Amino acid sequence: QVQLQESGPGLVKPSETLSLTCTVSGDSISNYYWSWIRQPPGKGLEWIGYIYYTGSTNYNPSLKSRVTISVDTSKNQFSLKVSSVTAADTAVYYCARVSRDYDSSGYYYYYFDYWGQGTLVTVSS
Amino acid sequence: SSELTQDPAVSVALGQTVRITCQGDSLRNYYANWYQQKPGQAPVLVIYAIHNRPSGIPDRFSGSSSGNTASLTISGAQAEDEADYFCNSWDSSGDHLVFGGGTKLTVL
Numbered sequence: 001q002v003q004l005q006e007s008g009p010g011l012v013k014p015s016e017t018l019s020l021t022c023t024v025s026g027d028s029i030s031n032y033y034w035s036w037i038r039q040p041p042g043k044g045l046e047w048i049g050y051i052y053y054t055g056s057t058n059y060n061p062s063l064k065s066r067v068t069i070s071v072d073t074s075k076n077q078f079s080l081k082v083s084s085v086t087a088a089d090t091a092v093y094y095c096a097r098v099s100r101d102y103d104s105s106g107y108y109y110y111y112f113d114y115w116g117q118g119t120l121v122t123v124s125s
Numbered sequence: 126s127s128e129l130t131q132d133p134a135v136s137v138a139l140g141q142t143v144r145i146t147c148q149g150d151s152l153r154n155y156y157a158n159w160y161q162q163k164p165g166q167a168p169v170l171v172i173y174a175i176h177n178r179p180s181g182i183p184d185r186f187s188g189s190s191s192g193n194t195a196s197l198t199i200s201g202a203q204a205e206d207e208a209d210y211f212c213n214s215w216d217s218s219g220d221h222l223v224f225g226g227g228t229k230l231t232v233l
Contacts, residue, residue: 035222045160045168045211045224060221094167103174110222111158111173112213118167 002026004095004116012089012123018082022095022116029053029076033098035112036069036080038091046091050098051078085123092118128216129157129225136231137202145197147212147225155215157195159188162209162227171210172197199230207232 008020022034035050049059051069059067063082071078082089096112103109129149137143147157156175160168170179172188175195185200195214199206212225 037224044227045213047213047222047224050222058221099173101174109156109174111170112160112168113170113173113179115167115169 002097002114004097004114006093006095006116006119008119008121010120010122012085012121013125014086014123015084018080018085018089018121018123020080020093020095020119020121022078022080024076024078024097027097029071029073029078033100033110034069034071034078035096035098037094037096037112037115038089039094039118040088040091048080048082048093087123090121090123092120094118128223129212129214131210131212131225131228133226134229134231136233137199138233139204140201142198142200143202143230145199145210145228145230147195147197147214148193149214149217149223149225150193151215151217151219151223152190152193152195155219157188157190157212157214159186159195159197160211160213161206162211163207168211202230202232204232206230 003025005023012018030053033050036048051057066083068081095116097114099113159172161171162168175190176188187198189196209227211227216223
């Protein structure tokens with residue numbers, strides 16, 4: 001059974017960098033895409049970005065200038081950094097596995113099939 | 126605002142059928158997925174690639190798509206189905222993933 005666990009500080013000061021790590025167990029991090037998603041209190045889900053185990057990334061354009069996602073295959077972990085945070089970055093941050101499959105026409109499709117429990121990060125001085 | 130639009134709230138009587146919709150131009154070209162989220166919990170995948178159910182998801186959950194609208198149908202809604210439901214797919218450029226704003230389902 002695949003399990004994901006987020007870890008990192010729950011409180012970050014404005015203008016500083018938010019750093020989180022997701023540890024994957026029950027499966028190798030190789031051969032999959034891995035994603036970060038966040039949810040401000042009482043609001044909807046926002047996709048932050050994903051990384052392939054090779055290191056290739058794709059980011060939400062609205063966050064791209066401040067976000068870095070990296071992967072450490074030796075530790076079966078991937079990480080998120082968000083720089084210059086403000087109160088608007090306060091959210092529950094989830095890590096998730098992105099599965100990719102294809103249909104009979106050879107068309108690829110993606111979905112988030114395993115999620116971590118989420119970790120609340122508050123931006124406050 | 127999201128490129129995928131969902132009704133903020135929907136209600137259904139216990140045991141009845143409810144349809145939750147997700148609209149967006151990208152859905153004409155890309156598959157939709159659906160997630161269920163209960164309070165204080167992480168989202169759970171309930172439908173992927175329009176109509177596929179992961180193992181362990183009850184068969185009362187089904188999905189469909191037509192034109193720019195994807196739908197999640199719950200046939201015979203149960204009290205435990207009360208939750209927020211989010212759709213997800215690609216944006217109109219096909220380059221980035223997006224979520225709908227979510228629909229809060231109340232089972233009466």
